[in-house]
Amino acid sequence: MIGKEWVLTEATTPTATTPPAAPIRKMPHREDIHGLRGLGIVLVVAYHLWTNGRVSGGVDVFLIISAYLMTASMVRKGRAFRLITFLIQRFRRLVPQAAIVIAATLAVGWFFLPPSRQPVLLQHAQSSLFYVENWALIEQTINYTAVDPGRVSPFQHFWSLSVQGQVFVIWPLVFLLGVFVAAALKARLRIVLAVLFGGVTVASFAYAQWALHVDRSAAYFDTWARFWEFSLAGLLALVPRMTMPRRVAIPLGWAGLGAVLATGFLVGRDPFPGPATLFPALGAAAVMVADLHSTDRRDAAYWLSRRPVTFIANRAYALYLWHWPVYAYWMSLTEGHSDRLSVGGSVIVIGVSLILADLSTRLVERRFHRMEVLASKRGALSAIAVFVIIVVGLVEGMTRVLDSDVARTQAGNNPGARVLTPGATPEQASATPTSPSTTPVRGVAPGDSVIGGDWPHPAARCEGLDPMPPEFPTGNCYEVRPEGEPTRTVVLVGDSHSWQWSTVLVPMAVERGWHLIMPNHPRCRVTLENPWSDATCLEYSRAVVDYIVATRPDQVVTIGSRAQAVGPELEVETYAEAIRPVSDAGITVVNIRDNPRWTFAMPECVQRWGVNSPRCTAPLADKLGDAWPPPALAEQPNVRFLDFTDQICPSGLEGNCPGVIGNVYVYMDDNHLSRTYVLSLQDVFAERWDQVVG
Template sequence: MTHPYPVLPHVSDRPSPPPKAAKPGYRPEVQGLRALAVLMVASYHIWLGRVSGGVDVFLLISAFLLSLSFIRKGEAGRGLQLGHYWTHVFNRLLPAAAVVIVGTLAATVLFVPRSRWAEIFSQAWSSLLYVQNWALAADSVDYYAADHSIASPFQHFWSLSVQGQVFVLWPLLFALSAVIARLAHKRFRSVVFCVFGTVFAVSLAFSVHETYTNQAHAYFDTRTRLWEFAFGTLLALAIPYLKPVRGIRVAAGWLGLAAILSGGFILDVQGQFPGFVALWPLVAAALVIVAGQTGSRLGADRFLSWRPLVRMGDMSYALYLWHWPILVIYLAWRGRQEVGLVGGALILGLSLILAALTTRFVEKPLRAREKRGTWGRAALVMAACVAVVAVPLASGQFLLKAADDRLLAEAEINYPGARVLAPDYDGEPTGVPVRAVSSTDPDSWGRLPLACSEVPDGPTDPALSSICFSTTNTDSPERTILIIGSSHAQQWIEAVEPMAQAHDYRVIALLKGGCTYGAAAEWRSEDCNRFNEAATEYALELKPDAVIAVATSAMSDEAADPVVDGLPEAARKLGEGGIDVVGVRDNPRFPFNMQVCAETNGADLCTTPLMDKQSPDFPPSEDDGGMAFLDLSDLICPEGTCRPVVGNTYVFLDDNHLTTDYAASLAGEFDRRFHQSVSW
C-alpha cells in the first residue's frame, strides 16, 4: 500500500518582502532575482520533492536592502526611527501571512485528517507569533514530538520567523553602532563593519559547529542563520567599492545565476545547511548583486530586469506563502506522495492566482494606506491581523478540546478497545465517532506521575536521572517492576500501571526514545549504549522483582520481528542478579500511518495480515537469556488481521506505536498473562 500522506522534507525556501530600497537605489535585477528564486523554490517542492537553497538567497537580499537603508540614514546623521521601521515591516508582513494562515486552517478542517488538527493549530500559533523555527527546532530533536514523515502546511513559516526575529534585532545593532560611533568619534560605516563582522564570524563558527553536531536543530536555529544576514550587511558596506569592469560584471552575473539555479541539484541543502556550505547560494547571489546593471545586451541583469519577472517579484512573498500549504493539503486530500506533472501545474496555477489576489487586494492597499497613515493606524492594522487569526484559531482549539472531553466522559462505554474481544463482553460501543489522537499530545504517550529525582532510590547517573519516572507508592510495595527501553516499552505503561495498582506493585521506567534495551551493540549510538549500560547497573543496584523490556524489533516491510540485539545477554546478567526479565513481543509496524490511512481512506482499506508482519516462530528457539516472553499480538491484531480500529478505538498512534487508549484496554489481559509468565 502506498503511504496515505505526503512524505516531504522540511521546507528550506521562502521569500520575504524586505523593506524596499529607496527609489534612487532601486535594483530591478534584484527584484527579478527574487521572482526567479521563488519560482525555483515552488518547482523544487512541487515536482522534485526537495529543497533548493533559495531561502539563503532571500536572507541575503533581505539583509542587503535593509542594511542599505540604515547605512544611508546613519551616514547622513539622521535618526534611525526604529519604531517607524518596525511598524512598517510588520505592517507589510502580517496581512498576507494572516490571510494564508486563516485559509490554511479552513482547508485543514475540510481536507486534513482530524488527528492532525491539534498539531496544525499549534503550529498556526507559532507561525503567527514568529517562533515557528524554534518549535520545529525543538521537534527535530524530540523523538516524541511528531511523526516527521508527515509535513505540516505551516512548516514553511520557519524562515519567516527567523526573518521576523532578525528584523527586530538588526535595527538595534545599527542603533548600537551609531552610539559607539558617536562616543568613540569613529566613522559610522567602520563601526558597522566591526559590529556585523563580529556577528558574521561568531555566528558562522557556531553554525559550523552545530551543523556538524546537531544538524536537524541547527537548520532552524536563528543563531546559526545570523551570519547569512550579516553577509548581506557586509555586502551592502562593500558594494560602493566593488566596481569591476563591465566584462567581469557580465560574467559574474551569469555565474551567480547559474550557481543559484543549480545549487539545489548539487548540494544536499536539507542535510548540510546552514554550515559553511551555505556560502554557495550567498556568494552566488552576491555575484548577481555586484554585477548590477551592466548595460550589456548579454548581461544576466537584462533578463532579470524583464518587466514580467520584476512584476512577479512583487508577488513573490504571497506566492511562497500559498504554494506550500496548497501542495501539502492537496497531497493529504488525494492520499498521494507525488503530484505529477498535471497536478503540479494545477497547484502552481492556483498558487499564482491566490498570490495575485492577495497582493492586489491585501498587500498593495494596506501598503498605500500605510504611506498616508500614522504609526497608530499601522499598529491597528497589525492588531487586526493578529485578531483575524487568533479568534478562529482559539475558538477551533476550544471546540476541539470540548468535543474530546465529551467523548471521554464515558470512555469505558464509548471506547472499550480490546475489551470487546473478551468472551464475556456484553456491551456494545455507542454510535460516537472514533476519537482521533495525535502523537504531539503528551497524553498520547505512557506516563508515570513522579520524576525519579523526587524519590530516594532514583538513579544518580546523569544518563538516567532526567529520563526516569516512578509511581507514587515508594514505601514498601508488594513488588517492584522496572521498565527499560524506547517508546515501544513506554507504550506498555498504560497496561502495566493498572496491574500495579491492583496488586500494590511499584513501577519505575527508564525511557529513551529510539533506544531499545540490550547489551552494547555497534549499530546503536554511543548515547544509547551508555544509557543501556547505566540502566543495567541501576537495575542490579535496585534489584526489582522484574524487568520489562521489548523483546523483538518488528520490521515494517517484511514478515520478521527478530529478538533485539543484546537483549539475551542483558537478560542473562539480570537473571544472575535474581531479577526476572519479561520480554514483550513488539507490535507490528507498517510502511504507512494507520490512523491517517483510516481517516483518509476508511478503516476497511487499511488492514494487513498479521502473518505478513511477524516471524513465524515465537518464542524464538535460540538462546533467550532466560527471559519469559509475553505476546499480545492476538489482541493487537485479532483474528490474524491488523486493523486501525478495534472496539471503537484506534489501535495504532502512527505507523509503529500503540495508542495509550488501546494499551490501557489491554490491561486486564496483560495482568493475567504477565503473572502467568513470571509465576508470581
C-alpha cells in the same frame, strides 16, 4: 569612481549650530536585485516540488537580499533611524498577506484534513502568525513525543519568514547599538558597524557549525545559526556603491548568477547553514556588487530584468506564501502515501499557486497597502491588529469545537479491549470490536483530534536513587515509589515500545506497592553492536545492564522482538546476548512481544477511509511471525514471556489487524499503541502477569 546616486550618507540630528540634514535619499530601484528575488522564488518552488529534500539556496538568496536592503536603508538614515516607525511599516507590509494565507490554509485544513491533524495545524498556524514557526519546528524535530513528528505541516515554509521576522526586530537593535557606540567613541558609524557586523558574522557562523554537529535538522531552522547570513549582507551594505570596470563586473555578475543556479546541484545535499550556504550567499552578493545594467545583453542583469523573471519577482512574497500549502494539500488529498508529485499535479499546484499569488498581490500589495489611512502609525498598527485578531479568533474557535468533540467522545461508551473479554457487560458488548465501516470514522476514544498525543502519562522523575539509573539527553527516568518498604522492585527498560506498557505497570505498582523504575531511551533497546544501533544506544545498553546487575531488582521488563512496518517480525538485534548477564544473575526478565507496525498513521487512515478499508489493515500473518518466543530467548534461564497479540489482532493469524476496537483507537500513530487502548488491557495484563511472573 563612486556613483553619486549610490552614496550612502550618514544622517545627523540637527543642532543649533548645524543646518537641518538633507532629505534622506532612497536607493533607486535595482532591477538586478529584483530579478534575483524572482529567481530565488522559482528555485524554492521547483526544489520543493521536484527534488525530494534537496536545498535550492533560494531561501538564502532571500535572506541576503532582505538583509542588504534593510541595512542599506538604516545606514542611509544613520542617527535619524527610528525603530518603532521601522517595525510598524515593516510588519504592516508583511502581516496582512501572511494572515490571509494562514486563515485560508486553516479553512482548507478544517474541511479536508482528518481531525487527528487539526490540533497540530492550529499550533503551527499560531506559530506562523507570531513569527516563531522555526522554533516550533525545532521543538518538533527534537521532541520524540511530538504529534506526527514526520508529518509535513502546510505552514512549514513559514520557518524562513519567522527567521526574517525575528531578525527584523533584532537587527535594528544591533544597528542602534552601533550608533550608540559610535557616538560614545566619537568614531565613524560605518567603521563601528563593520566591526560589530564582522564579529556577529564570525560568532554566528561558528555557532552554526556547532549546531549542525549537534542536530542537523534543528540547526537548519535555528535563527542564531542563520544570523550570519544577515550580518554578511549587512557588511556588504556598508560598502559604498562603485562603478566597476565592465570587464570585471560582467564576469563577476555571471559567476554570481551561476553559483546561485548551481547551488542545488552541487551542494544541495550538504548541511545548511554550513559552509555550503556560502555558495548561494556569495553568489547573490556577487550579483549585487557587480551592479550591472539591464540594457546590455552581455550582463546577467539584462536577463534578470526580463518579463518572465520580473513577473514572478513582483509576486515573490505571495508566491512563497501560497505555493507550499497548495502543494501540501494536493499531496495529502490526491497523492496518497507517495512523496512524488505527478506531472499533472505539478501543473495544477503551480497554476493554482500563481493564480492565488497574483490575486493577493493585486488586492493586498497594490490596493490595500496604498490606502491613505495606512500611512500613519495608528492606521498601520490598527491594520496589523485586525489581521492578527482575525487569525487568533479563528484558531480559538476551531480549538473550542475540537475540545467539545473530544469531551463528547470521552463521555461515551468506549470499552476498548474489554469487549474481547468473556463476561463483558452489556454496555461494553454494545461497542463492537471493530467498527464495521468503510467510510470515515469519527467519535473514537480518546478523541479524534487528540489521539496523536495519546502517550503514557509520565510518572515522577527518578530522584535520590543510589546508584542512579543511566539517563541520556534524549531519554528520561521515571519512577513509582511506595511510601513504605516496596513489595518488589521492577525495572522497565528500552525504547518507547517498552514505555507504552508503563500505562498498565504504573497503576499495578501503585496498587501492589512496587518500586517501579523506568529509565527509557527513544529508539533504543538493550543490544550489542549491530548495524542499526548508534553509539549512544550501545552506551545506554551497557549502562542499563550494569545498573540492573548491580541493583538486582526482582523483575526487568522489556520488549523481546521487533515488528517491522514492511517485512517479517525480527528478534531484537543481539538482544539475547545483551540481556544474558541479567538472566544469568538470577534476575527475572519479562519479555513482551512487540505489536504490529504500519507504513501509515493508523488513526488518520481510519478517519479518512474507514476501519475495514484495505488501506488501513492487513492480515496478522503479514505483520508478525507464528513463532513466539524466539528460540534464542526461549533457551535462557529466568526469562518469562507475555504476548498480547490476541488483544491487538483478535481475529487470529489469518484475520486482519484493526485500527479500532471497542470504539477505542488501537494505535496513536503508525507503530505505538494508544494509552487509552493499553489502559483498557489493564485487567488482562495483570492476570497474565500473575500467571507468568507471579
